[in-house]
Amino acid sequence: MSLYKNQQDTSIGIPPGIPYIVGNEAAERFSYYGMRAILVIFMTQHLMNASGQRDVMTEQEAQGYFHLFVASVYLMPVFGALLADFFWGKYRTIILLSMVYCLGHLSLVVDDTRLGLALGLGLIAIGAGGIKPCVSAHVGDQFGSHNLHLLGKVFGWFYFAINLGAFLAILVVPWLLEHAGASAAFAAPGLLMLLATWVFWSGRRRFVKIPPSGMRLIKDLSERSVWPALSKLALIYTLVAVFWALFEQIGSSWVLQAEKMGRRIGNVExxxxxxxxxxxxxxxxxxxxxxxxxxxxxxRYISLTALTKIAMGLLLTVVAFAIPAIIQMQLDQGVQVHIVWQLPAYLLMTAAEVMVSITCLEYSYTEAPKSTKSLVMAAYFFSISLGNLFTSAINFLIQNADGSLKLSRADYFWFFTGLMLATALLFMLLTRMLEKKDLARTALR
Structure with a gap:
């Protein structure tokens, strides 16, 4: 182990374990996003009971459980980080939780009842969420002082693999659900997760494996000097959680809206x-x-700090979510709207994601004290969980006992749009306050 680490430190090229990590990530993301892409449609159209009869959910119930699942996925990084840092190390944590992940997919394949759904999603949340803080950190572990300059390029490949896997999965898996049924549709992501686990295991002799750090993190947190930075990041994450409450609805309310829109483009629907x-x-x-x-x-025209980028991204989110709100107003009157009108909403929401998510990750790495970077990343993922928990709660709370809703479909979209506008304005005030403090601190130095 130590001999291999020394060899890596003197290497000037791409570490030999990197292709295995990137391949694993592409297959794992296909697995996660493919399964997730069909969840709401599965729950509202294909769910069965033990007698083989349809036992589907209402749209609000399905959205509630969808966001509860996503919230669980982004809560589990805390669990995965603790396992990796205190007990198993990153490599062993990834392998063992990937097996749990595969079992979750298997449950969805063999059991299309609510019990199978709950068991499958529970195991997938543990697996997908648990490995999340470990995989990206494992990439960094592969580099030594002589090839550290290549880390940015490798993270570019890593991020491209994530999105390529997601893109292909979202095209393929819904088609399988439509033409081959739920079991086949869930089997494809399951097989890709099995492939991802095998690819990662195949690289076991080429990886640098950092042992768990044990109690060092607790010792570091006892130092008062780390808390001002952590408090600032916690405040930012709390507001950014509202962004995730809207963004993650790409997989729920936007899909349900698309179901009611004209979707034929040429000869393809x-x-x-x-x-x-x-x-x-x-x-x-x-x-x-x-x-x-x-x-x-x-x-060229403004001081473009990280916090300014995030603030601009939050404002873009307001515009992005207003578009499906306007579309829904038309649909609620029986007016047919073509799916092409959702395209600008996706474009603006993705631009907002670039400005909020990627910038927030970079800001977290630079602002977090060195000894607490893994903890900060777990806190960042928790903000995503918090946003999804909020959306889940709203979907359960707006349901009346008689099946009616406290918020109409259009009002539902406008509620989140207004909430995002208030959050963006509050974040702009916070940005001004934090940047003044940073300038004052710099002047004192």
Whole structure:
């Protein structure tokens, strides 16, 4: 082990374990996003009971459980980080939780009842969420001082693999659900997760494996010097959680809206779940556009700090969510609207994701004290969980006992749009306050 680490430190090329990690990530993301893409449609159209009869959920119930599942996925990174840091190390944690992940897919394949759904989603949440903080950190572990300059390039491949896997899955898996049924549709992501686990295991002799750090994290947290930075990040994450409450509805309320829209383009009729593929496609296109075009252009006219980028992204989210609100107003009157009108909403929401999510990750890495970076990443994922818990709660609370809703479909979209506007304005005030503090601290130095 130590001999291999020393060899890595003197290497000047790409570490030999990287292809296995990138391949694993592409297959795992296909698995997760493919399964997730069809969840709402499965729960509202294909769910059965033990007697083999249909036992489907209402749209609000399905949205509630969808966001509860996503919230669980993003809560589990805390669990995975603890396992990796205190007991197993990152490699062993990834392998063992990937097996749990595979069992979750198997449950969805063999049991199309509510019990099978609950068991499958529970195991997938543990597996997918548990490995999340470990995989990206495992990438960094592969680099030594002589090839650290290649880390950015490798993370670019890593991020591309994520979105390529998601894009292909969102096209393929809904088609399988429509033409081959639920078991086949869930089997494809399951097989890809099995492939992902095998690919990662195949690289076991080429990885640098960092042992668990044990009690060092607790010791580091006892130092008072780390808390001002952690408090600032916690405040930012609380507001960014509202962004995730809206963004994750790409997989729920936007899909259900697409189901009621005209989806025929030429001789092809798109499936409601397939529209989500626009998000990873736009991510692959927009990320370099922002890095090499939009940000340099804006920097000529304004001071483009990380917090400014996030604030602009939150404002874009307001516009993005207003579009399906306007569409829903038309649908509620019986007016037929074509799916092409959702395209600008996806474009703006993806642009907001680039400005909020990617920037927030980079800001977290730079602002977090060195000894607490893994904890900070778990806190960042918790903000995603918090946003989904809020959306889940709203969907359960708006249901009346007689089946009616406290918020109509259009009012539902406008509620989240207004909430996002208030959050964006509050974040702008916070940005001004934090940047003044940073300037004052710099002047004292």
């Amino acid at each position: 798109l499936l409601p779940s397939q529209i989500q593929a626009l998000n990873p496609l736009f991510i692959m296109l927009l990320t370099p556009c922002f890095s090499y075009g939009v940000y340099p252009f804006l920097s």
